[in-house]
Amino acid sequence: MENKDLIRLFRVTASLMELHDENPFKIRSYTNALQVLERLESPIHQMSQAQLEKLDGIGKGMAAKIMEAIQTGSHADLSRLLETTPEGVVKMLNIKGIGPKKIRTIWKDLGVETSEALREACEKNELSKLKGFGAKTQETILQALQYSDESKGKLLWAEAEPLALDLLQFLKNRPEMAAAELVGDMRRNLETIDGLQYLISLKNDATWPTFLQELPGVTAIESISGPFVWRGQLEESGLKLEVRLVPERRFANQVLLYSTNPAWLTHPLNSVGDTLMDEAYGEPAASEEEIFKRVNLAYVAPELRESLRVLELAQENKLPTLLQDTDLKGILHNHSTYSDGAHTLEQMAVHCKQLGYEYLGICDHSKSAFYANGLQEFRVQAQQKEIDRLNQELGPFTIFKGIESDILADGSLDYEPEVLATFDFIVASIHSNLKMDVVKATDRLLNAIQNPYTTMLGHPTGRLLLRREGYPIDHKAVIDACAEHGVIIEINANPRRLDIDWRWVEYALSQNVLLSINPDAHSMRGYEDMRYGVLVGRKGGLTPEMTFNTKSREEVAAYFAERKRLKGI
DSSP states (O other), X not given: OOXXXXXXXXXXXXXXXXXXXXXXXXXXXXXXXXXHHHHOOXXXXXXXXXXXXXXXXXXXXXXXXXXXXXXXXXXXXXXXXXXXXXXXXXXXXXXXXXXXXXXXXXXXXXXXXXXXXXXXXXXXXXXXXXXXXXXXXXXXHXXXXXXXXXXXXXXXXXXXXXXXXXXXHHHHTOTTEEEEEEEHHHHTTOSEESEEEEEEEESOGGGTTGGGGGOTTEEEOGGGOOSSEEEEEETTTOOEEEEEEOOGGGHHHHHXXXXXXXXXXXXXXXXXXXXXXXXXXXXXXXXXXXXXXXXTOOOOOGGGTTOHHHHXXXXXXXXXXXXXXXXXXXXXXXXXXXXXXXXXXXXXXXXXXXXXXXXXXXXXXBTXXXXXXXXXXXXXXXXXXXXXXXXXXHTTSEEEEEEEEEBOTTSOBSSOHHHHTTSSEEEEEOOSOTTOOHHHHHHHHHHHHHSTTOOXXXXXXXXXXXXXXXXXXXXHHHHHHHHHHTOEEEEEOOTTTOBSOGGGHHHHHHTTOOEEEEOOBSSGGGGGGHHHHHHHHHHTTOOGGGBGGGSOHHHXXXXXXXXHHHTTX
């Protein structure tokens, strides 16, 4: 059992205990254990019970439950709770914005036991009449249900990637295979995926499609399959699967066809009206590169085949050199145990250095984020003292003093100027009051951007992909304000955020706004998310020159110092 699966089991246990209004001390023992388990980097299933008992916050009883879960896939408390809780109520715990206590009220007072019944209760205005709910809460729950329905059968790109690559490897290893390629949304690096598409060519078409019955974890759907298209569904995730048989001599043509935005394929390339669609159905080609060359276009990577502006640049042979992982020299916007991180400041810094980076920007939560153990002023001083010490020990590696300062309802930051002035840089982010309309939400961000202490705008919409829509903002106005005030915009690399959306990267670049690939890491493992930020940055056309954290340690230090000088800080 992997760490994440074990953590998920214990998180469900804690939620179910709260749902059933069990002993708060027992609930606390589970939440304490969760905090410990989330900090462990090594595989928990390889630890002995004695080793687990030695961990602060675990103890003998909890260690036994962990061992039981590892060995059996569950444990006594969880089994008991699941037996007394309708399956639909357990699923309702996944609805964003509604906690176990409210679910208990809905279940016990209304007799609602499924998401479908909950939707019906909302539509009948029954929920708003419950104590502690009201019309606003009812509308929030209804919106969350709708978003959840729209997200069914979808995965984050990062979640779909290992499944996609395993299936591709299965196909390529088949003895009857002449060629196989992953195409569609996965190849174009879209942030969420509702299906996997493959093209294959066979040495002998007589074997089609019988060998596909051996695909692991997949159910065939014959009713929507055809002579040359086999369709199915991944059993565990619900993701759709499509395998298309194409002639080997036309394989490259078909790869282009199924790896490109349709608007790209049909856009006229010249006065005669030639299109890439014509080429995809035209003479067989040995490669996609050959097809681009035939129409006098520079080769365009699949992730860039979205914007018609990129098509124009390809015609002019002016395509940008896209950002690569190896271009990044530092990692900004990270958390430690000073707020809600899993690892200490020293652990985060040492691991960052070991990965080959030149610097770390620490940005623990500010004091308004009480739910995340945000830093009061005296704790800011303590952390900055530790940073000074670690910089002496780890130099020339540098820890830059930052904070993720909450943007308050009026757009102000949540420290006094004399405290803000002690930081090298400040990431300003919104974490609360997410239900504002577009005018209020945008004004709030504009006020924060105008603040001279704001260095960088963090996750601008606050979205959580497939879980929560971002709050509405006027992206153009926000980007224009960042350009005017010299504020960097974050591409939050957490695969559940990827915020700012890649669709706005092109406009930000046109306004000379720097972007920073930030993992928002809450553990050492969080640094691994940097690659997802690079992927979506590339999709928006991001170059090394316009990426802030491709700067060297010295360049970043000089940038922060000069910005403070210009702002009179």
